[in-house]
Amino acid sequence: MATWTNLKTLGFRDPLKALEKRNPSFYNRYAGVEDEFGFDLDVFAKSEPLFRFYFEDYFKVDVKGLENIPNEGGAMLVGNHSGLLPMDGGMITMAMLHSHPSPRRVRFLVTDWFFTLPGIREWIVKTGQVRATRENATKLLRNGELVGVYPEGIRGVGKTFRERYRVIDFHPGFVQVAIAEQVPIIPVATVGGDEIFPNFVNIKGLAQTVRMPFFPVTFAFPWLPFPLMFVPLPVRWRMLIRKPVELNYPPEKATDRKLVLKIAREIQYDIQRDLNQLLRERKSPFTGWHDDDDEP
Amino acid sequence: MPSFAVCYRDYVRTALKADRHFGFDLRTVARIEPCISFLYKEWWKVEFDGLNMIPSTGPALIVGNRAGFVPWPAFMLMYALMANKSGPRRLSIVGDLDWVKDERLYNLLVQVGFVPWSSANLKHLFAKGEIVAAFPEGLSATCKPFADRYRMLEFDWTRLLPAVEEGIPIYPLATIGCEESVPTIANLDNLAKFLEMPAFPVTPFFPWFPFPFNLGSLPVRWRMKLLKNLTYPRASKNRDKIEDTAKNQSRFIEGDIQAELNRMLRARIKGN
Numbered sequence: 001m002a003t004w005t006n007l008k009t010l011g012f013r014d015p016l017k018a019l020e021k022r023n024p025s026f027y028n029r030y031a032g033v034e035d036e037f038g039f040d041l042d043v044f045a046k047s048e049p050l051f052r053f054y055f056e057d058y059f060k061v062d063v064k065g066l067e068n069i070p071n072e073g074g075a076m077l078v079g080n081h082s083g084l085l086p087m088d089g090g091m092i093t094m095a096m097l098h099s100h101p102s103p104r105r106v107r108f109l110v111t112d113w114f115f116t117l118p119g120i121r122e123w124i125v126k127t128g129q130v131r132a133t134r135e136n137a138t139k140l141l142r143n144g145e146l147v148g149v150y151p152e153g154i155r156g157v158g159k160t161f162r163e164r165y166r167v168i169d170f171h172p173g174f175v176q177v178a179i180a181e182q183v184p185i186i187p188v189a190t191v192g193g194d195e196i197f198p199n200f201v202n203i204k205g206l207a208q209t210v211r212m213p214f215f216p217v218t219f220a221f222p223w224l225p226f227p228l229m230f231v232p233l234p235v236r237w238r239m240l241i242r243k244p245v246e247l248n249y250p251p252e253k254a255t256d257r258k259l260v261l262k263i264a265r266e267i268q269y270d271i272q273r274d275l276n277q278l279l280r281e282r283k284s285p286f287t288g289w290h291d292d293d294d295e296p
Numbered sequence: 297m298p299s300f301a302v303c304y305r306d307y308v309r310t311a312l313k314a315d316r317h318f319g320f321d322l323r324t325v326a327r328i329e330p331c332i333s334f335l336y337k338e339w340w341k342v343e344f345d346g347l348n349m350i351p352s353t354g355p356a357l358i359v360g361n362r363a364g365f366v367p368w369p370a371f372m373l374m375y376a377l378m379a380n381k382s383g384p385r386r387l388s389i390v391g392d393l394d395w396v397k398d399e400r401l402y403n404l405l406v407q408v409g410f411v412p413w414s415s416a417n418l419k420h421l422f423a424k425g426e427i428v429a430a431f432p433e434g435l436s437a438t439c440k441p442f443a444d445r446y447r448m449l450e451f452d453w454t455r456l457l458p459a460v461e462e463g464i465p466i467y468p469l470a471t472i473g474c475e476e477s478v479p480t481i482a483n484l485d486n487l488a489k490f491l492e493m494p495a496f497p498v499t500p501f502f503p504w505f506p507f508p509f510n511l512g513s514l515p516v517r518w519r520m521k522l523l524k525n526l527t528y529p530r531a532s533k534n535r536d537k538i539e540d541t542a543k544n545q546s547r548f549i550e551g552d553i554q555a556e557l558n559r560m561l562r563a564r565i566k567g568n
Binding site: 160162163166167168169265266268269270272273276277279280 | 444447448449450547548550551552554555558559561562565
């Protein structure tokens with residue numbers, strides 16, 4: 001049964017203190033540290049309870065292989081994008097925050113479109129996301145941070161329901177950065193995200209007029225009044241984090257387009273294979289996997 | 297027979313010269329030709345891309361995704377290669393035939409060009425310069441549930457080992473339409489075990505109708521696409537290295553086919 005205690009913490013007066021109490025090592029690592037990209041621990045602490053509720057109670061995310069993310073040093077998390085509101089990133093952040101032996105923030109590279117939205121733009125920056133440019137990614141990796149990339153880009157978010165869990169071809173730029181900065185790539189396959197907002201149709205004409213990358217029609221989206229249209233379906237999630245892929249190439253190889261494309265394809269194919277495997281084992285979206293029953 | 301010889305003159309010429317070690321029989325092909333050409337042209341309206349990539353002489357291995365209990369994609373590929381006006385080729389299909397106990401069925405399959413899978417048989421075919429098709433998902437893919445359509449099972453990499461050893465070019469083949477034409481509703485495991493079959497599918501046609509009609513299918517449009525062959529280093533004598541290459545190749549080919557299936561499905565949804 002779902003416990004809803006996580007939602008109660010949304011009303012705490014001092015979210016920062018609550019975060020310190022709940023997760024001291026994360027707090028101590030980032031409290032009072034200046035960040036050039038505008039990370040703000042206060043805003044992070046304020047929105048954390050909602051995502052914690054989604055992570056623990058609503059989606060009941062089951063993360064496998066979290067130990068594959070290194071405790072220190074730069075690394076690149078690469079995954080399949082999903083859901084109209086890209087919640088998969090938030091779920092990885094929650095997993096890193098709550099279940100990892102060395103809690104770290106994950107800096108996701110966010111597409112330009114989100115930075116045209118007032119309000120959202122500030123929130124994105126303050127919770128630790130970064131505008132997706134090669135310079136930003138390089139800088140973050142040099143600082144030894146975890147960088148999250150969804151190489152499918154915004155197209156991956158706007159997949160229709162019939163295309164769910166079918167990976168769109170990866171943009172190979174992330175491999176170039178990884179080779180140039182000599183960091184490992186960690187593939188992450190996420191099942192669940194594509195069903196929280198089943199996107200039946202994309203209305204292209206309307207999307208162009210309102211300057212959105214796509215205009216989805218879901219069971220709730222344009223129909224229900226404001227907060228309700230963003231309520232996702234309670235689908236069980238599972239994430240599979242693979243062992244880091246060490247790219248043993250010298251940094252000069254970053255300009256070898258053939259090699260870069262091949263590595264990007266290999267990682268894409270690995271993620272797709274994991275997705276197929278996870279889907280094959282799943283009982284149904286709302287009940288999850290067979291081995292869930294064994295858990296107390 | 298005469299009309300077949302006229303229509304497929306070049307094919308007959310090459311097939312008569314081809315290796316008949318495994319029991320290939322041109323007369324059987326001529327007999328089933330009206331049936332498969334009807335399926336190819338009228339019923340499924342197969343669109344085949346990339347046929348010109350197949351070399352007109354010399355060995356090659358085509359690796360595809362598998363669907364349905366009856367190996368229709370193999371038949372369609374066979375027909376496409378046969379009806380190819382510029383340099384038709386005869387196709388041999390390697391697969392597991394051990395479970396086929398019925399002699400008439402076995403003979404039919406062998407005469408059409410099926411070959412029981414074994415490393416030695418594959419090497420024999422390559423040495424004769426034949427084109428071979430393999431479906432390395434194995435028999436477990438014959439009864440994929442409809443919800444898992446166009447999601448590949450893991451390839452059995454040992455199936456590619458003989459080709460990698462000999463340095464034969466491997467062409468990935470992606471087929472869409474095949475899984476919707478004969479949708480699998482259920483798989484009756486116990487009955488399959490009892491009948492000593494690899495699977496017992498329940499389709500809208502299969503156990504319900506009398507014989508020829510239970511092989512029926514829905515008129516779905518098919519699309520088949522041959523992809524560029526992968527280049528891999530010519531294998532050395534080192535056994536471990538050969539196996540590693542085969543493993544990598546099979547993973548990459550599987551991913552290639554899956555990615556192409558995704559692309560084709562997306563194109564179909566968008567309606568082009």
